[in-house]
Amino acid sequence: MGEHELREEAERHLRALAGEGARLRDDQWSAISALVVERRRALVVQRTGWGKSAVYFIATALLRARGAGPTVIVSPLLALMRNQIAAAARAGVHAATINSANVEEWDSVHEAVGRGEIDVLLVSPERLNNPDFRDHVLPRLAGSAGLVVVDEAHCISDWGHDFRPDYRRLRTLLGELPEGVPVLATTATANARVTRDVAEQLGGDALVLRGPLERESLHLSVVRHDSPERRLAWLADTLHDLRGSGIVYTLTVAAAHEVAAFLRDRGHEVAAYSGQTDPAERLAAEQALLDNKIKALVATSALGMGFDKPDLGFVVHVGAPQSPVAYYQQVGRAGRGVERAEVILLPGPEDRDIWAYFASLAFPPEPVVRQALDALAAGPLSTAALETRVDLSRGRLEMMLKVLDVDGAVRRVRGGWESTGRPWHYDAERYARVAAERSAEQRAMLDYIATRDCREEFLRRHLDDPGAVPCGRCDNCKGDHRAAEASADSVRAAELRLRRPGVDIDPRRQWPAGLKELGLSGRVQAAAPGRALGRLTDIGWGNRLRQLLAPGTPDGPIPGDLFEAVVKVLSAWDWDDRPVAVASLPSATRPELIRSLAARLSEVGRLTHLGELAYTAGPPGRQHNSAQRVRALHHTLTVPFDAQVPGPVLLVDDRVDTGWTLTVAAALLRKAGAPEVLPLTLATTT
CATH class of the missing domain: 3.40.50 (Rossmann fold)
Known part of the structure; x- marks a missing residue:
């Protein structure tokens, strides 16, 4: 089959996925051709809503029709997995998932993969190092996969705003793939440094397709208030005027519940959403927003990558994320399928304190790491037993062990961890550079709040988008800044709630x-x-x-x-x-x-x-x-x-x-x- 016939087949799959009027973008076809024809590795850095998932679902359909094995997609969030399974079905691709929420289905999914009934298997990065999955399932998948996809690939890089140690295990997986298995990495939020880092981990000859990150529907603004009471009151008053339904982001779980409770007191249909919310409640809350049964989800960053609601009308942040890149990713949830979406940032004085707390969770100093390695050298230990020997909180200890696992110094086993005995180097210089990068990102976020120039251009420049130009839509470009006043009644109600x-x-x-x-x-x-x-x-x-x-x-x-x-x-x-x-x-x-x-x-x-x-x-x-x-x-x-x-x-x-x-x-x-x-x-x- 020639290139023209192959593209026609790809276009048919796209129409099934996205509607009769859909046509492949040039870079979409370039990526699909690289994967299906050349069996290459490719990194696609494109704005939210561009159609990155269409690339891997269409490539899967084409590869499966030519006898290739199933596609393995490493996907970070349950919300993302649910949306992807639904999208795959529209493209005629049978997808299934293995994650922490469907343990009872794992055996049947494994059997269906073995029988060739599954076209796409979605797994979480954490699953890659589950001992049973890593030792028994992953080798079979790596040997039979027709395509490997790394979604939200910026998580691979510790230079990225959302680095996850589990993602670094993908380097091992990619290194064990048979010759000729194509690999696709996708993200909407990677600056030049992260793009280079991810491309290097894919392999030196990886095809990099990077497009402009402009979002023509987004109207960005910043509204400052002199007290949290006025900020909350303003939000309650303004929410009535925002079109459609949307997301109100907060920096902490406590703030999500506080804001949601106040908005409900003021007559708004909203729900709180965080990583601590029960999985069934999270699913119900997502569906309520998708069905426009509520005005907003008041959420932490747990509602982020992959949540797909094309008609999302607004994103409001009560508190500023600690980097422009993270902020642009979250606001990218809005306006995918509507002409205008409001993006409003309500910064607060507590933002820097919260940033400082998250910064305190960085990789531990070398003496603490050596203490853990020495303890494991005497024999395997559970995390709880290791905790009695190493002065770290449970969360930081587990994060450190994941990094050491990826570095080859320790290995996860049933019931705990063991030392591999391999030499390990504490890369203090790199950790210091990453910490400095985080500090620079926080300063840039403060600059975004204070800038009088175009807000979208500011954010796109921090993503190293060469096409960044003034948007003509934000509050600075139009000279039309939202008034910060709130009704006296709402202010009094907010004071009572917060006090x-x-x-x-x-x-x-x-x-x-x-x-x-x-x-x-x-x-x-x-x-x-x-x-x-x-x-x-x-x-x-x-x-x-x-x-x-x-x-x-x-x-x-x-x-x-x-x-x-x-x-x-x-x-x-x-x-x-x-x-x-x-x-x-x-x-x-x-x-x-x-x-x-x-x-x-x-x-x-x-x-x-x-x-x-x-x-x-x-x-x-x-x-x-x-x-x-x-x-x-x-x-x-x-x-x-x-x-x-x-x-x-x-x-x-x-x-x-x-x-x-x-x-x-x-x-x-x-x-x-x-x-x-x-x-x-x-x-x-x-």
């Missing part, structure tokens, strides 16, 4: 593994459910609390407004038995703050003031994981008073992070005679 005190503190229920020698194992029977005034990540009390607890803020007595709010928390506390006494934890940084809070609560509530717990040798240094923290507290924290009282004891502290300090303190108070312990803090980080 509503009280957040639950869930008690720890299980002691960390590996502490049996301390007599700590199994269920915890110490603290009852507690309360905090607010979350540090909230857009209401969070701003006030972050300022109070910031390292440079001097220690002092509890401010009057905060004490009044704490009293309201206590008044609304639905406890079984009213507390009869109050005790406080010793604070190395805020001793006067906590002592004054306990003393005033004792006076106002007529509670017995038991005093302050103590450290036998000074407070322990900061530990980052549960086992290390509990071990240190067990050896140093004491109760220097008699806690035998006829009712519950309020246990006061300035903030709760992991919850282990409150848990150990509560256990000690119970041992000293307290019948029940009710934790009370000013702030919580969760």
